[in-house]
Amino acid sequence: MIETILFLIVATVAIFAAVMMLITENAVHSALFLIVNFACVAFFYLMLEAPFLAMVQIAVYAGAIMVLFLFVIMLLGAEKTTPQKPNFYWLPAAGVVLAFAFFIVMLAGIFDGQINLQPPAQHDPLLRVVHAATYVDGVDVYLNDTLLAENLQITESSPLTAFPAGDYTLRLTDAGTQNAVYEGPITLTANDTGLQTLVNAVLYGSRTNPPIVAFVPTDLSTVPDNESRVQVFNAYMESTTVSLYDLGLDNRLDTRTDQTVLADLLQGTASRPFVLPSGQVQWAFTDPTNSNERIYSLVDYTLGGDTAPLIVVTGERDSNGTLALDGQVLVRAEATSYDSDATIPFGNPTSIGELLFTRYMLPFQLVALLLLVAMIGAIVLAHRDILKTPRERNVRRRISRPLTSVIAAQTGHEVVVAESADVPVEQPEPAGD
Numbered sequence: 100m101i102e103t104i105l106f107l108i109v110a111t112v113a114i115f116a117a118v119m120m121l122i123t124e125n126a127v128h129s130a131l132f133l134i135v136n137f138a139c140v141a142f143f144y145l146m147l148e149a150p151f152l153a154m155v156q157i158a159v160y161a162g163a164i165m166v167l168f169l170f171v172i173m174l175l176g177a178e179k180t181t182p183q184k185p186n187f188y189w190l191p192a193a194g195v196v197l198a199f200a201f202f203i204v205m206l207a208g209i210f211d212g213q214i215n216l217q218p219p220a221q222h223d224p225l226l227r228v229v230h231a232a233t234y235v236d237g238v239d240v241y242l243n244d245t246l247l248a249e250n251l252q253i254t255e256s257s258p259l260t261a262f263p264a265g266d267y268t269l270r271l272t273d274a275g276t277q278n279a280v281y282e283g284p285i286t287l288t289a290n291d292t293g294l295q296t297l298v299n300a301v302l303y304g305s306r307t308n309p310p311i312v313a314f315v316p317t318d319l320s321t322v323p324d325n326e327s328r329v330q331v332f333n334a335y336m337e338s339t340t341v342s343l344y345d346l347g348l349d350n351r352l353d354t355r356t357d358q359t360v361l362a363d364l365l366q367g368t369a370s371r372p373f374v375l376p377s378g379q380v381q382w383a384f385t386d387p388t389n390s391n392e393r394i395y396s397l398v399d400y401t402l403g404g405d406t407a408p409l410i411v412v413t414g415e416r417d418s419n420g421t422l423a424l425d426g427q428v429l430v431r432a433e434a435t436s437y438d439s440d441a442t443i444p445f446g447n448p449t450s451i452g453e454l455l456f457t458r459y460m461l462p463f464q465l466v467a468l469l470l471l472v473a474m475i476g477a478i479v480l481a482h483r484d485i486l487k488t489p490r491e492r493n494v495r496r497r498i499s500r501p502l503t504s505v506i507a508a509q510t511g512h513e514v515v516v517a518e519s520a521d522v523p524v525e526q527p528e529p530a531g532d
Contacts, residue, residue, distance in 0.1 A: 102146060105146065106143075106146065109139050109142050109143065110139070112135065112139055113135075113136050113139035113140065116132045116133070116135040116136040116139065117132070117136050119132045120132035120133045120136065126172045127169065127172060127173075130165060130168050130169050130172060133165065133168075134161050134165050137156060137157070137160045137161040137165070138157065138161055140156055140160075141153040141154075141156040141157050141161070144156060149451075151451075151452065152451065171474070171478070175478070221264075221289045221290070221291070222261070222289065222290075222294075222295035222296075223261040223262055223263050223264065223289065223295075224261065224262065224264055224287040224288060224289055224295070224296040224297070224298065225259045225260065225261050225262075225295060225296065225297040225298070226242065226247075226257075226259075226260050226261075226262055226285075226287060226297075226298050226300065227256055227257055227258070227259050227260075227297065227298070227299050227300070227437065228240045228247060228248065228251065228256060228257040228269075228271075228299075228300045228302065229255075229256045229257075229299055229300065229301045229302065229409075229411055229437060230251045230252060230253050230254065230255050230256070230302050231253065231254070231301050231302060231303045231332075231334035231411045231413040231435075232253065232280075232302045232303050232304045232310040232334075232413075233253060233303075233304075233306075233336070233413055233414030233415075234304065234305070234306050234310075234414075235253070235280060235302065235304065235310050236252075236273070236274065237250040237251060237252050237273075237274035238250075238251050238271045238272060238273060238274060238280050238302070239251070239271070239272045239273075239274055239275070240257050240269075240270075240271055241269070241270040241271075241272070242260075242262065242267050242268070242269055242270075242285075243267050243268055247260055249274065250274040250275070251274075253413065254411075254413065254433065254435040256437050259297070259439070262287055263287075264287050264288050264289040265286070265287060266284060266285075266286050267284070267285050267286075267287065268282065268283070268284055268285070269281070269282070269283055269284070269285045269300060269312065270282045271302060271310075271312070280302075280310055281302060281309075281310055281311065281312050283312060285298070285300065285314065294319060294320055295319055296316065296319065297316065297317040297319055297407075297439055298314055298315070298316055298317075299314070299315040299316075299317055299332075299409055299437070300312050300313075300314055300315075301313045301314075301315055301332055301334060301411060303334035303336070303367065303413065304336065305336040306336075311367075313332070313367055313368075313369070315330070315332055315369045315409065317330065317372075317407050317409055317439055318330075318372050318407060319407055319439060319440075321405060322374060322405055322406075322407075323404070323405065324377075324404040324405050325376060325377050325404050326374050326375065326376060326377060326404065326405070327374070327375055327376075327377050327402035327403055327404065327405075327406050327407070327408065328372045328373070328374050328406070328407045328408075329372065329373055329374075329375055329402065329407075329408055329410065330369055330370055330371070330372045330373075330407070330408070330409050330410070331343065331361055331364060331369065331370045331409075331410045331411075331412065332368070332369040332370075332409060332410070332411045332412070333364045333365060333366055333367065333368060333369075333412050334366075334367070334411055334412060334413040334414075335366070335384075335394070335412045335413055335414060335432045336366055336414070337414065337432070338366075338386040338387075338388055338389070338394070338432075339365065339366060339388055340363045340364060340365055340366070340386075340387050340388065341363075341364050341384050341385065341386065341387070341394065341412055341432075342359065342361060342362045342363060342364070342384070342385045342386075342387050342391065343359070343360040343361035343362075343364075343382055343383070343384055343385075344357040344358065344359055344360060344382065344383050344385060345357055345358040345359075345360050345380060345381065345382060346381040346382065346383055346396075347381065348381075350381050350398065352383050352385070352391075352393050354385065354391045357383075360373075360375075360382065361373075362387075363387055369409075372407070375402055376402070377401075377402045377403060377404040377406075378401070378402060379399050379400065379401050379402075380397070380400050380401075380402060381396075381397075381398055381399070381400075382396070382397040382398075382400060383395070383396045383397065384396075384397070384412055384432060384434060394432040395412065395415075395432040395433060395434050397410075397434050400436065403438060405440070406438050406439065406440055407438075407439045407440075408436045408437065408438045408439065409436070409437045409439070410434050410435070410436050410437075411434065411435050411437065412432055412433070412434045413432065413433055413434075413435070414432060414433065415432055415433040
C-alpha cells in the first residue's frame with residue numbers, strides 16, 4: 100500500500116514537471132522542470148530495486164546532460180523565447196488530441212500485453228562432461244549425434260556447451276571407436292527465473308565395476324566479488340569417504356586443530372555448495388577410514404571471486420599416463436577444479452550494464468554522435484547571422500582638424516577660403532621694398 104501511494108505521488112510530480120517543461124516560456128525554467136522529471140524516474144528505479152540505474156539516471160541525465168543544456172541555453176542567451184504570432188492556430192489542439200490518443204494506445208498495450216505475467220528470458224542450459232574414471236582411457240563424447248569432445252582424457256572436461264532444454268541421450272565411447280563406455284538418458288532443464296543452468300556429467304568408476312555417470316548441477320547464481328561458491332565431487336573409489344581440511348599457514352595436517360572444510364563425503368556423491376572467501380588456500384584431502392591419511396594436497400589453490408568451481412577428487416596417474424598402482428591398489432588421489440563463472444540474473448543492474456557495454460555499445464555511441472551533430476546544427480542555425488560576411492560600408496573618414504589647418508601646418512602659409520565666388524579672396528602682399 101505504501102509503495103502504491105509513493106508511486107502515485109512521484110508519478111503526479113513527474114507528469115506535472117513534464118507538462119510544465121513543455122508550456123513554460125523560460126528555457127531555463129523548462130530545463131529545471133526536466134531535471135525534476137529525471138529525478139522522479141530515478142526514484143522509480145529505486146522502487147524497482149535497481150540502485151545502479153537510479154544513480155546513472157541522476158549522474159548522467161540529471162547531472163551531466165542537463166548541465167550541458169543549461170550551458171548552451173546561457174551561451175545563446177535564449178532564456179526567453181521571442182513571442183511570435185502563431186501561424187497554425189490548430190496546432191495546439193492537434194497536439195492535445197494526438198497526446199491523448201497516444202495515452203490510450205499506451206494503456207491498451209500495458210493492459211493487453213500482460214507485462215506482469217510474462218516470464219523472464221530463459222537461457223539454454225549448459226552441459227559439461229568431466230572424465231574422472233581412473234581405469235578408462237580417452238573417450239569421445241556424444242549428445243545424441245552431436246560430438247562434444249574427442250579423446251577426452253582423465254581429469255579433462257568438455258567445453259561448456261549450450262543446448263535447448265529437453266531430453267537427450269549421452270553416449271561415451273572409446274576414443275576413435277564406437278565401443279560404448281557409457282550410454283544413458285539426460286534431461287536438460289532451463290531455470291524459470293532467467294538464470295542459466297549448468298549440468299556436470301562426471302564419468303567415474305572402480306576397477307571392478309563398469310563406469311557410470313553422475314549428474315551434478317552447479318549453482319551459477321551470482322555471489323560477491325570477494326567470495327566463491329565451491330562444490331566437491333568424490334570420484335575416488337579407493338576409499339569409501341573423503342574429508343577436506345584447511346591446513347592454514349603452516350601447511351601441516353593436524354586433524355585435531357585444522358579447520359574442517361568438508362567431512363565424510365561418500366563415493367559418487369557431490370557436496371552441497373558452500374561459499375568461502377576468495378583467495379589462496381592450503382587444502383588437504385584425507386581418508387577418514389585410514390586414520391585421516393592425507394591422500395592429496397591442494398596447495399596454493401586460488402578461489403576466484405564470483406565463481407562456482409567444481410572440485411573432483413579421483414585417482415592419480417603417473418607422468419606416463421598409466422595408473423599409479425601398488426599391488427593393484429591406488430595409493431594416491433588427485434583433485435581437479437573445473438571453474439565456472441557465476442551468471443547474472445536477467446534484469447539485474449549488472450546484467451543490464453553488461454548488455455549496454457557489449458551488445459549495445461556501438462548503437463549507443465552512434466546515437467550520441469547523432470545528438471552531438473544535431474546540437475551543433477541547432478547552434479549554427481540559431482546563430483546563422485554570424486556566418487554572413489558583413490557588407491563594406493562607404494564611411495567617410497572624419498578628420499579631427501580642419502583641412503586648412505593641416506595644409507597651413509605643412510606649407511607654412513595660412514589658407515583663406517572664400518565663402519562665395521563674388522567675394523574676392525584677399526591675397527597677402529608680397530614681401531619686398
